[in-house]
Amino acid sequence: xxxxxxEAGPPATSSTRVPNTHLMAALLxxxxxLLRLIEAAFPAARIVVQGNEISVFGPEAARITQLFDExxxxxxxxxxxxxxxxxxxIDMARQDLRPSEVLGATVMRASRGKTVRxxxxxxxxxxxxxxxxxxxxxxxxxxxxxxxxAVAQAVRALQTKEVNRIVLTRPAVEAGERxxxxxxxxxxxxxxxxxxxxxxLFDMLEPEGAQRLxxxxxxxxxxxxxxxxxxxxxxxxILDEAQNTTPEQMKMFLTRIGFGSRCVVTGDMTQVDVQGxxxxxxxxxxxxxxxxxxxxxxxxxxxVVRHKIVADIVDAYERADRPGGSRA
Numbered sequence: 001x002x003x004x005x006x007e008a009g010p011p012a013t014s015s016t017r018v019p020n021t022h023l024m025a026a027l028l029x030x031x032x033x034l035l036r037l038i039e040a041a042f043p044a045a046r047i048v049v050q051g052n053e054i055s056v057f058g059p060e061a062a063r064i065t066q067l068f069d070e071x072x073x074x075x076x077x078x079x080x081x082x083x084x085x086x087x088x089x090i091d092m093a094r095q096d097l098r099p100s101e102v103l104g105a106t107v108m109r110a111s112r113g114k115t116v117r118x119x120x121x122x123x124x125x126x127x128x129x130x131x132x133x134x135x136x137x138x139x140x141x142x143x144x145x146x147x148x149x150a151v152a153q154a155v156r157a158l159q160t161k162e163v164n165r166i167v168l169t170r171p172a173v174e175a176g177e178r179x180x181x182x183x184x185x186x187x188x189x190x191x192x193x194x195x196x197x198x199x200x201l202f203d204m205l206e207p208e209g210a211q212r213l214x215x216x217x218x219x220x221x222x223x224x225x226x227x228x229x230x231x232x233x234x235x236x237x238i239l240d241e242a243q244n245t246t247p248e249q250m251k252m253f254l255t256r257i258g259f260g261s262r263c264v265v266t267g268d269m270t271q272v273d274v275q276g277x278x279x280x281x282x283x284x285x286x287x288x289x290x291x292x293x294x295x296x297x298x299x300x301x302x303x304v305v306r307h308k309i310v311a312d313i314v315d316a317y318e319r320a321d322r323p324g325g326s327r328a
Contacts, residue, residue, distance in 0.1 A: 014061035016068050018052045023075050027068065034086050038067065041090045067093040073100035088120060091302060097121050107149060108156035110204045116152040122303035123149060129295040135254070135263045137242075139281070140299025146266040147240050151200040154236040157262065158218070163236045165217070168197040170240040171224045171249065171274070194221050197240055224249060233258035242267035243274070243281045250280025270317060 018024045028035045028049070039047055045058040056064045071081060071089060077100070079085070089099040102124040107116040118124040123145055129136045130153045138146040154166045172193045198221065202210050213219040224245065239245070239253055242265045257263050267281045274280075285296050301315045 014065040015055040016065045070099040107152045111206045120303040122299045126297045133295040134293040137296045138266045143304040144299040150264040155204045164234040166219045167237045168221045171244045231258045234260040237263045239265045245280035
């Protein structure tokens with residue numbers, strides 16, 4: 001497959017040929033619904049399909065044919081195109097990114113044949129940072145896959161024997177409820193706070209396999225308070241909901257990391273529930289600036305992979321929190 005351009009300077013015409021009819025049908029979608037989606041995204045351009053050749057006339061012709069080329073690469077890699085994937089691919093193309101490199105990356109193969117992949121450019125940066133840094137901070141709103149992708153990277157590292165165990169932790173901060181009124185012992189009381197980590201874990205592994213690893217201690221799930229006084233060697237450690245740590249807790253946690261370990265810290269600065277608002281994440285990037293092998297990755301509404309309404313809600317809150325907004 002090859003894109004060609006005509007005319008000198010910024011091209012007004014560009015075309016590409018799709019290798020076979022089977023790919024062509026998947027590329028355009030049922031009743032050309034995916035083609036209509038691309039046309040709506042670039043209303044100033046005209047797209048003409050003749051057989052297996054796609055020609056584009058008008059502004060951004062080269063960008064649009066490159067978009068079709070990238071979509072074909074995704075199809076050839078075994079991915080299924082739908083409205084959500086095409087919309088994300090359009091956004092990446094507008095940022096001059098290569099969607100096939102972002103969406104075609106594999107974090108791990110989970111249970112039941114499921115493949116865990118980054119689904120946005122921000123998620124790809126996040127996954128790359130985790131792979132290449134000892135400590136990675138993933139900061140962003142709900143629905144951006146911070147915890148899920150971190151657990152996937154941890155399971156992959158365990159399966160490839162890069163680490164000997166996984167430690168999942170988060171602060172047991174009360175967001176309107178009282179721990180003392182919950183039934184059971186301490187672990188039963190904090191279990192609801194750790195449930196999102198369990199959910200991600202059971203999605204990566206068969207439930208029976210995950211339970212065995214938990215019983216053996218190969219995977220440990222514990223409240224942050226249990227980290228004090230420990231040194232964690234050969235471990236993949238995830239601190240979730242880190243915006244609800246105090247500065248003292250954050251320092252305590254970061255100094256637990258031992259030899260052969262990797263750490264991911266996730267947080268959402270719009271959901272600080274810690275008493276007095278003294279979040280251990282606030283100002284931390286400036287404090288740790290210049291330290292090698294440590295990365296901060298900021299995700300935003302473009303990286304939300306839940307229902308579209310979640311991205312719209314995040315966007316509404318961001319507008320309201322800006323100077324002059326309704327919550328200023």
